[in-house]
Amino acid sequence: xxxxxxxxxxxxxxxxxxxxTVEVIAEKADKKPKKLVRxxxxxxxxxxxxxxxxxNPLSTEELMEMSKEEKQELRRESKDKIKELNLLWLDRxxxxxxxxxxxxxxxxxxxxxxxxxxxxxxxxQNNAIRKNALGKFSDLLMAVSKSAAMLEFLNNKxxxxxxxxxNFAREVMELxxxxxxxxxxxxxxxxxxxxxxxxxxxxxxxxxxxxxHDEGQKTFMGKTGNFSGEDIxxxxxxxKQTAVFITIKIYKYFxxxxxxxxxxxxLAEKFYTSGYDIGALMEEIFTSDWxxxxxxxxxxIKSPVExxxxxxxxxxxxxxxxxxxxxxxxxxxxxxxxPPNVAGWKExxxxxxxxxxxxxxxxxxxxxxxxxxxxxxxxxxxxxxFFAKKRLINIKGTFDLKGYQQVFGKTNPKxxxxxxxxxxxxxxxxxxxxxxxxxxxxxxxIEEFINAxxxxxxxxxxxxxx
Amino acid sequence: xxxxxxxxxTALTAVGGLLVPSFLKAFEYGRGIxxxxxxxxxxxxxxxNDGLNTVVPYTNDIYYQSRxxxxxxxxxxxxxxxxxxxxxxxxxxxxxxxxxxxxxxNSVGYPNPDRSHxxxxxxxxxxxxxxxxxxxxxxxxxxxxxxxxxxPSYHAIxxxxxxxxxxxxxxxxxxxLQQPEKLYKSTQVPFxxxxxxxxxxxxxxxxxxxxxxxxxVSSAEYIYSKAKVQKSSSTxxxxxxxxxxxxxxxxxxxxxxxxVYYLSIAGFxxxxxxxxxxxxxxxxxxxAVSSFVQDLKSNGLLDKVMIMTFSEFGRRVAQNASNGTDxxxxxxxxxxxxxxxxxxxxxxxSQLTNxxxxxxxxxxxxxxxxADLLKKWLNVDSRQILGQDFAELGVV
Numbered sequence: 001x002x003x004x005x006x007x008x009x010x011x012x013x014x015x016x017x018x019x020x021t022v023e024v025i026a027e028k029a030d031k032k033p034k035k036l037v038r039x040x041x042x043x044x045x046x047x048x049x050x051x052x053x054x055x056n057p058l059s060t061e062e063l064m065e066m067s068k069e070e071k072q073e074l075r076r077e078s079k080d081k082i083k084e085l086n087l088l089w090l091d092r093x094x095x096x097x098x099x100x101x102x103x104x105x106x107x108x109x110x111x112x113x114x115x116x117x118x119x120x121x122x123x124x125q126n127n128a129i130r131k132n133a134l135g136k137f138s139d140l141l142m143a144v145s146k147s148a149a150m151l152e153f154l155n156n157k158x159x160x161x162x163x164x165x166x167n168f169a170r171e172v173m174e175l176x177x178x179x180x181x182x183x184x185x186x187x188x189x190x191x192x193x194x195x196x197x198x199x200x201x202x203x204x205x206x207x208x209x210x211x212x213h214d215e216g217q218k219t220f221m222g223k224t225g226n227f228s229g230e231d232i233x234x235x236x237x238x239x240k241q242t243a244v245f246i247t248i249k250i251y252k253y254f255x256x257x258x259x260x261x262x263x264x265x266x267l268a269e270k271f272y273t274s275g276y277d278i279g280a281l282m283e284e285i286f287t288s289d290w291x292x293x294x295x296x297x298x299x300x301i302k303s304p305v306e307x308x309x310x311x312x313x314x315x316x317x318x319x320x321x322x323x324x325x326x327x328x329x330x331x332x333x334x335x336x337x338x339p340p341n342v343a344g345w346k347e348x349x350x351x352x353x354x355x356x357x358x359x360x361x362x363x364x365x366x367x368x369x370x371x372x373x374x375x376x377x378x379x380x381x382x383x384x385x386f387f388a389k390k391r392l393i394n395i396k397g398t399f400d401l402k403g404y405q406q407v408f409g410k411t412n413p414k415x416x417x418x419x420x421x422x423x424x425x426x427x428x429x430x431x432x433x434x435x436x437x438x439x440x441x442x443x444x445x446i447e448e449f450i451n452a453x454x455x456x457x458x459x460x461x462x463x464x465x466x
Numbered sequence: 467x468x469x470x471x472x473x474x475x476t477a478l479t480a481v482g483g484l485l486v487p488s489f490l491k492a493f494e495y496g497r498g499i500x501x502x503x504x505x506x507x508x509x510x511x512x513x514x515n516d517g518l519n520t521v522v523p524y525t526n527d528i529y530y531q532s533r534x535x536x537x538x539x540x541x542x543x544x545x546x547x548x549x550x551x552x553x554x555x556x557x558x559x560x561x562x563x564x565x566x567x568x569x570x571x572n573s574v575g576y577p578n579p580d581r582s583h584x585x586x587x588x589x590x591x592x593x594x595x596x597x598x599x600x601x602x603x604x605x606x607x608x609x610x611x612x613x614x615x616x617x618p619s620y621h622a623i624x625x626x627x628x629x630x631x632x633x634x635x636x637x638x639x640x641x642x643l644q645q646p647e648k649l650y651k652s653t654q655v656p657f658x659x660x661x662x663x664x665x666x667x668x669x670x671x672x673x674x675x676x677x678x679x680x681x682x683v684s685s686a687e688y689i690y691s692k693a694k695v696q697k698s699s700s701t702x703x704x705x706x707x708x709x710x711x712x713x714x715x716x717x718x719x720x721x722x723x724x725x726v727y728y729l730s731i732a733g734f735x736x737x738x739x740x741x742x743x744x745x746x747x748x749x750x751x752x753x754a755v756s757s758f759v760q761d762l763k764s765n766g767l768l769d770k771v772m773i774m775t776f777s778e779f780g781r782r783v784a785q786n787a788s789n790g791t792d793x794x795x796x797x798x799x800x801x802x803x804x805x806x807x808x809x810x811x812x813x814x815x816s817q818l819t820n821x822x823x824x825x826x827x828x829x830x831x832x833x834x835x836x837a838d839l840l841k842k843w844l845n846v847d848s849r850q851i852l853g854q855d856f857a858e859l860g861v862v
Contacts, residue, residue: 430670
């Protein structure tokens with residue numbers, strides 16, 4: 001089954017985006033990967049901003065004039081708007097033709113993990129990532145490092161009493177570029193000096209506060225000079241280790257968790273020489289034969305967001321209460337715009353424990369039945385406990401499965417389960433599953449059987465694999 | 467046939483006999499853990515409990531000057547010694563103190579304290595340095611160390627619907643269950659039950675998922691079968707925490723070999739109008755924990771159990787403009803049990819004169835408490851789990 005053309009086609013869409021409907025898989029299965037990849041790039045060519053608010057609602061000037069109650073109200077509104085941005089992004093992932101760009105944005109969002117209570121800054125950073133998601137990593141790094149949300153998060157929000165700029169310098173090196181062990185504490189101390197004065201205006205525009213900036217000599221990675229923050233970032237990019245670090249991260253996310261050394265060396269070299277062209281790297285990955293090798297198919301556990309968006313696409317799922325999607329993210333352990341910490345989400349097997357696995361398996365059933373009322377754990381932070389919600393949220397949805405009738409309506413009933421599985425699952429049904437599912441055809445019409453099978457296939461553990 | 471019926475009924479009806487994979491049986495009999503040894507119960511107060519109003523320095527002028535409207539009145543304080551006393555909502559904790567069952571460690575924290583809930587809680591959960599980002603919890607690593615991937619997940623249980631980082635190891639994860647019956651019922655949905663019985667090739671990418679599923683179903687069934695037999699006759703006060711501690715008591719009474727129970731209650735982030743909220747929270751805590759201790763006592767089980775209570779940080783010394791307090795740093799930690807090596811106050815409380823920009827300075831690194839618990843209570847090598855050596859505290 002791993003060489004089945006439907007599985008191979010779905011493999012590309014699951015990795016480069018969030019999976020595709022059976023209608024699209026049927027249409028594209030005979031086309032060459034190179035062509036499909038080209039299409040993905042074409043559709044993702046332009047970047048459209050996600051907008052939920054037009055200006056900074058928490059600008060200092062206005063805040064100063066307000067009463068305490070008014071300030072609290074504003075903060076509450078900002079919180080609500082972040083929820084809205086979260087939901088809007090999910091919609092974009094599920095409905096946009098440029099899903100490839102959205103998947104890349106999601107990946108970079110995890111890489112440059114950051115939290116902010118100011119929806120305007122969150123939005124701004126998200127769009128900056130989106131715009132540069134397939135461009136040059138150098139541009140992306142610069143844009144994110146200078147984003148108000150990131151500066152706020154790593155300088156002030158983390159609330160350290162020791163040097164806040166050291167915090168920023170450390171994170172940039174450890175998590176965003178070189179990775180641990182490739183710099184010294186002195187490098188951090190000196191880089192921190194170069195980042196002094198890095199700040200932002202009310203409207204989120206980057207501003208260098210000259211008076212706060214250290215104009216002295218800094219020694220960084222063996223070189224000495226009056227380096228600016230930009231210089232430091234530039235030097236980090238000039239270090240090939242950055243290309244290696246990023247390439248490994250991309251490989252682990254999009255291919256498999258065990259990157260072969262020689263291949264990484266080769267890919268990283270090209271990535272570096274191309275001037276950190278992300279698009280070129282992704283194109284090479286998606287058009288290589290090894291990408292479609294059996295050992296890379298179905299080996300990735302879908303992240304909560306990938307699962308959620310995938311269900312919306314593949315089952316035409318609509319939630320009765322849109323906000324239920326926030327709760328689903330929460331109980332499965334991934335909420336957009338709220339990464340657990342600056343290191344991002346752990347991915348892979350860490351998505352799975354006794355509790356999250358049960359939820360993943362029962363989700364479709366719960367949505368199609370009478371729904372259920374769930375409650376998430378409260379973190380203790382008054383600002384984000386809205387995800388826990390004192391009132392229990394009803395999880396109910398509707399499914400649009402017409403596409404399945406269209407594609408499988410004429411299939412021989414004896415082969416239906418196997419056929420449908422080849423479109424929806426990236427690994428063969430285990431044990432007796434196929435036999436057991438096939439049995440259900442006995443007491444229902446073809447139409448009912450097709451619909452029921454679609455929902456059942458989305459409920460087995462195999463569906464959790466991408 | 468309706469779609470919903472399909473799912474509701476046996477979506478995957480078993481054909482012929484049901485084959486139970488052999489490793490399932492091993493879990494049921496708790497391979498590796500046959501006896502109920504010492505038990506650690508951890509209660510996490512989420513949000514940053516105000517330690518200064520919990521253990522009150524009632525003779526300290528700075529305390530009263532810093533909190534003109536929310537300080538606990540001297541006459542209301544339940545005095546424990548000449549300097550410190552409890553918030554009036556903790557009469558039962560006072561009783562435990564008097565009976566020598568409570569140890570209070572003051573000024574617990576860590577270098578370069580972080581005042582962000584997420585970050586600080588992560589630090590407590592992963593036992594990392596303030597500038598480190600670890601992705602496994604200290605109790606998760608304890609499970610890795612103990613089990614090498616072979617324990618049933620109920621070796622440690624978090625009494626909640628979702629599992630926290632603290633109980634996630636590299637290879638092993640604890641079990642999250644709020645009520646044994648609820649989890650059991652979800653695993654008995656016919657569709658799930660049949661899936662859990664499938665035999666899967668080790669090399670299939672789906673094997674990890676099926677293994678976890680089988681283990682979950684097996685553990686849920688085991689826990690439920692034990693818990694339903696053993697219903698505690700005691701009534702528990704203290705709201706939700708009381709309910710959860712009652713569940714823990716029933717599990718302990720039933721003899722399940724679970725070694726760690728983890729519970730958390732929220733609501734302690736008292737930025738605004740602290741007085742009433744804090745009163746209610748502490749009162750719930752007082753009722754719930756004392757009910758639990760009493761229950762264990764009357765069943766002769768108290769000597770098996772150690773209870774640790776902590777919060778991710780304390781709060782600032784001075785009150786804010788909203789009759790509340792903001793995020794602070796060091797805090798006190800409670801340890802409850804019989805045979806504590808040092809009952810009562812482990813150390814003196816801060817005089818409030820040597821503050822770090824209005825915040826308490828920590829004196830005891832929280833990892834020393836973890837080390838004590840790991841070494842002395844759970845009897846394991848704390849160095850491996852915590853990544854470094856920590857000076858013995860000598861409380862446990």
